[in-house]
Amino acid sequence: MNNPELWRDRYRLMVLMRRFEEACLTGVASREIHGELHTAIGQEAIAAALAENIREGDALASTHRNHLHAIAKGIPLYPLMAEIFEKETGLCGGFGGHMHLFDKERRFSTTGIVGASLPVALGHAYAAKLRGDDTVAFAVIGDGSVNAGGFHETMNMASVLGLALVVVIENNEWAISVPFSAASSTAKLAERAVAYAIPGERVDGLDVDATSQAIGRAVAHARSTGPALVEAMCYRFRGHYEGDLDLYRSQSEKTDRTTTKDPVVLLRAQLRDGGMLDEATLERLESQVSAEIDAVLAQVRADKQPDRSRAHDHVFASGLKGAVA
Amino acid sequence: MTMTANPTNETSAPRNINISQAVAEGLRLAMEADDRVVVIGEDVATQGGVFGSTRGLLKAFGPERVLDTPISEMAFTGMAVGLAMDGYRPVIEIMFVDFIGVCLEQVYNAVAKIPYMSGGKVDMPVVIKTAGGSIGAAAQHSQTLWGLFGHLPGLRVVAPSNPYDSKGMMAAAVASDDPVVFIEHKGLLLERAQDFEFGANVPREAYDVPLDKAAVVRPGSDLTLVTLSGSVRHALTAADAAILSGVDVEVIDLRSIVPIDWETIGTSLAKTRALLVVDEDYLGYGLSGELITGAIERFGLGSLDYVGRHGNPGIPVPAALSLEREIVPGTESILNAIVRAGAER
Numbered sequence: 001m002n003n004p005e006l007w008r009d010r011y012r013l014m015v016l017m018r019r020f021e022e023a024c025l026t027g028v029a030s031r032e033i034h035g036e037l038h039t040a041i042g043q044e045a046i047a048a049a050l051a052e053n054i055r056e057g058d059a060l061a062s063t064h065r066n067h068l069h070a071i072a073k074g075i076p077l078y079p080l081m082a083e084i085f086e087k088e089t090g091l092c093g094g095f096g097g098h099m100h101l102f103d104k105e106r107r108f109s110t111t112g113i114v115g116a117s118l119p120v121a122l123g124h125a126y127a128a129k130l131r132g133d134d135t136v137a138f139a140v141i142g143d144g145s146v147n148a149g150g151f152h153e154t155m156n157m158a159s160v161l162g163l164a165l166v167v168v169i170e171n172n173e174w175a176i177s178v179p180f181s182a183a184s185s186t187a188k189l190a191e192r193a194v195a196y197a198i199p200g201e202r203v204d205g206l207d208v209d210a211t212s213q214a215i216g217r218a219v220a221h222a223r224s225t226g227p228a229l230v231e232a233m234c235y236r237f238r239g240h241y242e243g244d245l246d247l248y249r250s251q252s253e254k255t256d257r258t259t260t261k262d263p264v265v266l267l268r269a270q271l272r273d274g275g276m277l278d279e280a281t282l283e284r285l286e287s288q289v290s291a292e293i294d295a296v297l298a299q300v301r302a303d304k305q306p307d308r309s310r311a312h313d314h315v316f317a318s319g320l321k322g323a324v325a
Numbered sequence: 326m327t328m329t330a331n332p333t334n335e336t337s338a339p340r341n342i343n344i345s346q347a348v349a350e351g352l353r354l355a356m357e358a359d360d361r362v363v364v365i366g367e368d369v370a371t372q373g374g375v376f377g378s379t380r381g382l383l384k385a386f387g388p389e390r391v392l393d394t395p396i397s398e399m400a401f402t403g404m405a406v407g408l409a410m411d412g413y414r415p416v417i418e419i420m421f422v423d424f425i426g427v428c429l430e431q432v433y434n435a436v437a438k439i440p441y442m443s444g445g446k447v448d449m450p451v452v453i454k455t456a457g458g459s460i461g462a463a464a465q466h467s468q469t470l471w472g473l474f475g476h477l478p479g480l481r482v483v484a485p486s487n488p489y490d491s492k493g494m495m496a497a498a499v500a501s502d503d504p505v506v507f508i509e510h511k512g513l514l515l516e517r518a519q520d521f522e523f524g525a526n527v528p529r530e531a532y533d534v535p536l537d538k539a540a541v542v543r544p545g546s547d548l549t550l551v552t553l554s555g556s557v558r559h560a561l562t563a564a565d566a567a568i569l570s571g572v573d574v575e576v577i578d579l580r581s582i583v584p585i586d587w588e589t590i591g592t593s594l595a596k597t598r599a600l601l602v603v604d605e606d607y608l609g610y611g612l613s614g615e616l617i618t619g620a621i622e623r624f625g626l627g628s629l630d631y632v633g634r635h636g637n638p639g640i641p642v643p644a645a646l647s648l649e650r651e652i653v654p655g656t657e658s659i660l661n662a663i664v665r666a667g668a669e670r
Contacts, residue, residue, distance in 0.1 A: 092443045107410065113430060113434050123415075130389055313445060316479065318502055
């Protein structure tokens with residue numbers, strides 16, 4: 001830990017991610033955000049590790065639990081939060097919402113369909129091969145999606161074609177109500193990499209440094225050789241979505257994990273106890289981040305929803321209005 | 326798109342070529358004109374497609390722009406999504422339309438919806454090239470399914486009936502910034518060039534046939550028969566025979582399922598006041614209902630003396646040809662439908 005700036009930036013980013021999603025939670029309570037909001041609270045260390053390893057030109061295809069990946073990809077917070085709040089100022093003008101975030105220039109996309117981001121990332125990786133550049137395509141997925149057919153097809157094709165694809169699995173142990181232990185034929189997901197003749201490694205996803213190094217190794221392999229897989233272990237702190245009664249797992253498990261395995265809390269203690277950042281510095285940093293997020297939230301809340309007259313726009317790029325309309 | 330004849334050709338006189346040659350030529354010219362166009366699918370490169378409709382492309386453009394894939398439709402269809410996001414114009418081939426089930430998720434949740442979900446900021450200039458039609462290949466290899474695609478918002482859906490249209494519509498599909506489902510007909514793909522009664526003369530140079538214009542392929546005064554793809558030839562033969570029954574049939578080749586060319590249909594109905602839809606696809610919840618209801622909505626109940634439809638009544642396509650002929654429109658059954666329509670007016 002001989003790089004204080006790196007560690008401060010890591011902690012700052014993880015706190016910012018946490019505050020961002022906490023701000024989103026208020027939008028559910030106030031009924032400004034509709035549908036199934038999925039937060040990644042508890043998974044910040046993985047997203048922060050991703051952020052360190054993604055270059056601006058790299059592609060990232062994410063999932064329904066995607067806000068932190070958008071932040072990691074460098075999507076500005078204001079249009080990001082505005083889209084999650086369904087505002088006309090949002091990244092997609094309010095047409096996408098929290099599950100459907102797209103930024104063509106930053107090569108970022110998401111999907112609400114489990115496992116569907118993998119083939120899209122494969123396409124980005126193939127585009128890099130066609131262009132002959134050294135960009136990497138990242139697919140970030142949850143442990144639930146590895147049992148969908150698209151995972152197998154994508155891993156196989158990426159390996160056959162030797163594409164620069166990095167698959168990061170956030171193994172948060174739960175696919176809605178089904179635990180990982182009841183869903184996977186293999187004890188680890190990393191070991192499935194063997195089937196595709198690619199490197200795979202499992203890492204403690206609460207440890208930002210270890211996760212960053214593992215992703216870094218995967219990226220290095222991708223740029224030189226072909227696809228690689230990283231399985232980062234974490235825990236889904238909230239229900240599958242906001243409003244999920246979450247009765248399928250025990251309260252004692254949740255209490256234990258959320259109190260002893262919180263990556264933000266763990267890192268804070270590590271930094272303070274290791275003498276990296278003192279209490280006053282940590283508090284100052286936290287209040288700065290809180291103020292930044294509060295300002296974004298206030299700005300977003302003042303914005304309007306898109307005018308209802310625009311509902312027919314964008315079905316076709318050509319302006320074609322469809323068969324029936 | 327720009328129209329440039331191949332300078333090495335001594336003549337640009339039209340030739341008799343078949344549909345697979347026409348499609349391959351449309352693709353080749355599009356790929357020559359725009360190096361963002363890539364062709365991806367099973368057996369499209371070395372073999373040139375199981376129907377030959379990508380033949381010659383591998384030699385002309387190499388294995389990266391003409392990619393033979395594993396049997397992994399979900400992966401390579403999603404690949405088209407990522408490629409389109411990166412500025413490419415992918416053409417993916419789903420060998421038979423019957424196989425769309427294994428990758429429909431990427432088709433209707435990604436290809437068709439991303440332009441909308443992104444607020445118009447991400448286009449999906451993807452062509453989903455596939456083959457439909459009942460050819461005696463039974464329930465899993467003889468469907469048409471354009472009604473399925475037509476139901477899903479965000480997809481243009483076209484199905485040409487002859488070589489000339491196939492080449493020009495493929496060019497237009499590749500040039501379109503909208504996603505296009507391009508449904509060839511297996512039966513037509515297997516026809517020889519000289520068997521086409523119309524649209525068989527194909528110029529060598531590049532040209533577009535618009536994706537949203539129906540064609541009046543036989544003028545008539547008594548009944549508007551709207552059909553498409555493989556049924557057009559049967560409808561024309563039946564229409565010629567119907568003269569003996571005193572019914573003068575106007576045959577419209579729809580060409581585009583989404584959008585429907587209501588102008589051409591409306592002009593015809595104003596003359597005939599009678600609409601018969603012939604559809605090789607399943608009738609229920611499909612194109613025939615869309616055309617009849619759409620005509621009534623647009624032109625009024627009072628504008629029509631007759632509406633009728635003839636198509637697959639909603640039965641999996643059987644293996645035995647005797648059974649297939651019972652449920653798939655052919656010359657004889659279309660003639661019967663015309664005569665019924667004439668009698669009921």
